Amino acid sequence: MTAASTPAIAPAPALLTAVFEAASEAMVLCATADDTVVLANEAARSLLPGMQPGGPVAAPLPADGADSFQTEHEGRRLYGMRRPVGDGHYAWYLRDRTESAALELERSRTAFLAEAGRRLSASLHVRRCVRTTVELAAAHLADAAMVVLPPHRRHSEWVRLLPGLPAEEGTLREPTLGEVPGLIEALGGFPPIPSRWLDPAQAPAWLVPAGFGPVGALLVIPLPGNAEPAGALILARCGPSAVFSTEDETLARMFAARAGAAISAATLYREQVDTAAVLQADLLPPELPQTDGFELSGSYQASSDALRVGGDFYDVFAPAGAGADTVIALGDVCGTGPEAAVLTGKVRQTLRALCLVRTEPAAMLTVLNEALLQSARQPRFVTMVVGSVRRTDHGRVRLDLASGGHPAPLVLRTDGRVEEVPTSGTLIGVLPRTVVRPATVELAPGELCLLYSDGLTEARGGPSGTEQFGEARLHQALAECRGMPGAATVDRIRQLVADWVRGGNSDDIAMLAVRAPSRTPLSLRGGGAPTPSPYVAAARRADRRPRNRS
Incomplete structure (x- = not known):
């Protein structure tokens, strides 16, 4: 028998009905003529209990001939x-x-919290963190968002934002905070008051900008901080039917926890920066x-x-009375960073106190050595040069110098010779008894004495990147x-070292130059132009050289 001659086998109606009932997908068969329900399987009847065979097609099924629909029906989302x-x-x-809608909603909330954490942690600037908080809250949680910071000097700063409008800022007097329901409690760190307990009608007119409309729902949440609240977050929704659901309030509290932590961290960072600036201002060279x-x-x-102060330093103590010498000091504290900076401050304060009693440079180092040995919690030493400077009756400058384990100062004579000052001594803060060999040097007009730290000669760079600048190059550069002039000399040496290092790492570098002013002889008796210094003359010759204008 051929396939063409095989009779078609039609399934019995009872079999089709059984297959229809057994389907896992909800199905409703309707008549086109009168829109009545012909069949509704078990899955459909569980979703729509009122949908029975013989009855009319009823909601949520549309009766307008639409090909699809999506709606909420008795707490369920149907498609x-x-x-x-x-x-x-x-x-x-x-x-x-x-369930898929709930999962999608949960995913969107998780994505929102992840974005909030990323954006809030991107900055340690307080105002920027507050701006980010109101931007995120206004975009995802409410029609308007406002952050109020804790009172400071009886005023609180606030930032408010509505989507599509620029942020507004201002301050509130402390008594005004009580006009917003729950705000005092939120700023005090108390648990948030549920929105259903807050009367939006009690919100003051200044809480939202003009044109916002009546506040239909209000939520005030504390911003948890580090040991104390970082502020309060105020959320408002417009319209008489506006509400905050339990899920909305839970999401808002989770967001507030992240925002409060970010604002608190930024506030703490600002306080630390301000404190460091005050301390650094006292430790920086005078x-x-x-x-x-x-x-x-x-x-x-x-x-x-990142740290403007370190282990190298110089200081100058002007004379306290007539006839007193000017005291100069340049030193290098063991180590770098904050610990070295703290010890630098102690050394400078000790020297300042010794200057008040007009102690000689060698005696200063002896007393400083004893002070460091008695106060140091761990072995710390200092190398330094201390000197007294004064102008002599013969127009020269006299320096009495004492060194404690520090590189010897250099003297630049008028003929270009560079000499080391013959002063030496033991490290300060190491041995019970320090040995100091002071020396005296006089500077003729135009001559210069340079005190420097070993970070200058030990700066590594050059062609190999590891070669030290060294004393020979320093002597030649000087x-x-x-x-x-002294300032030009210091700047030139500093630039030469920077070129040698070529942006690489180097130790702290300190330099202090003392220069006897040049005499200004006249070329003709009774008048005439003063003879320029070799530096000025060289500069003038360079200005007269032809320049490449290509």
């Missing part, structure tokens, strides 16, 4: 597709998307005083850009500065 079935009938295929009879020039460069 349906309409398909024609033969002549005179059509079927609705229904799906329950309640502004050099104007002295009568000699020039002072200094330069300091810390090893770290000799080339013959005739230059």
Whole structure:
């Protein structure tokens, strides 16, 4: 028998009904003529209990001939597709998307919290963190968001934002905070008051900008901080039917915890920066005083850009009375960073106290050695040069110098020779008894004495990147500065070292130059132009050289 001659076997109606009932997908078969329900399987009847065979098509199924719908029905999220079935009938295929919608909502909330954490942790600036908080809250949680910071000097700063509008800022007097329901409690760190307990009608007019409309729902949440609240978050929704659901309040509290932590961290960072700035201002090299009879020039460069102070330092103590010498000091504390900076401050304060009793430089180092041995919690030593400077009756500058384990100062003579000052001594803060061999040097007009730290000669760079700048290069560089002012000499040496290092790491570098002012002889008796220094003359010759204008 051929396939063409095989008779078609039609399934019995009872079999089709059984298959229809056994389907896992909810299906409703309807008549096209009068929109009545012909069949509804068990899955459909569980979703829509009122949908029975013989009855009319009722909500949530649309009766306008739509091909699909998506709606909320008795707490469930339903989706349906309409398909024609033969002549005179059509079927609705229904799906329950309640769980998938809840999962999608949870995913969106998780994504929001992740974005909030990322954006809030991107900055340690208080105002920027507050701005980010109101931006996120206004975009995801409410129609308007406002952050109020804790009172400071009886005023509180606030930032408010509505989507699509620029942020507004201002301050509130402390008595005004009580006009917002729950705000005092939130700023005090108390648990948030549920929104259903807050009367939006009690919100003051200044809480939202003009044109916002009536506040339909209000939520005030504390921003938890580090040991104390970081502020309060105020959320408002517009319209008489606006509400905050339990899920909304839970999400808002989770967001507030992240925002409060970010604002608290930024506030703590600002306090630390302000404290560090105050401490650094006292530890940085001083502004050099104007002295009568000699020039002072200094330069300091810390090893770290993040910390402006370190282990190297210089200081100048102006005379407290008539006839007193100016005291100069340059030293290098063991180590770098904050610990070295703290010890630097102790050394400078000790020297300042010794200057008040006009102690000689060698005696200063002896007393300082005893002070460090008695106060140090761990072995710390200092190398330094201390000197007294004064102008002599013969127009020269005299320096009495004492060194404690520090590189010897260099003297630049008028003929370009570079000499080491013959002073030496033991490290300060190591041995019970320090040995100091002081020396005296006189500077003729135009001559210069340079005190420097070993970070200058030990700076590594050059062609290999590891070679030290060294004493020989320092002597040569100093000799080339013959005739230059003290400030220009210090700047040139600093630039040469920077070029040698070429942006690499180096230790702290400190320099202090003492220069006897040059005499200004006249070329003709009774008048005429003063003879320029070799440095000025060289600069003028360079200006007269032809320049490449290509």
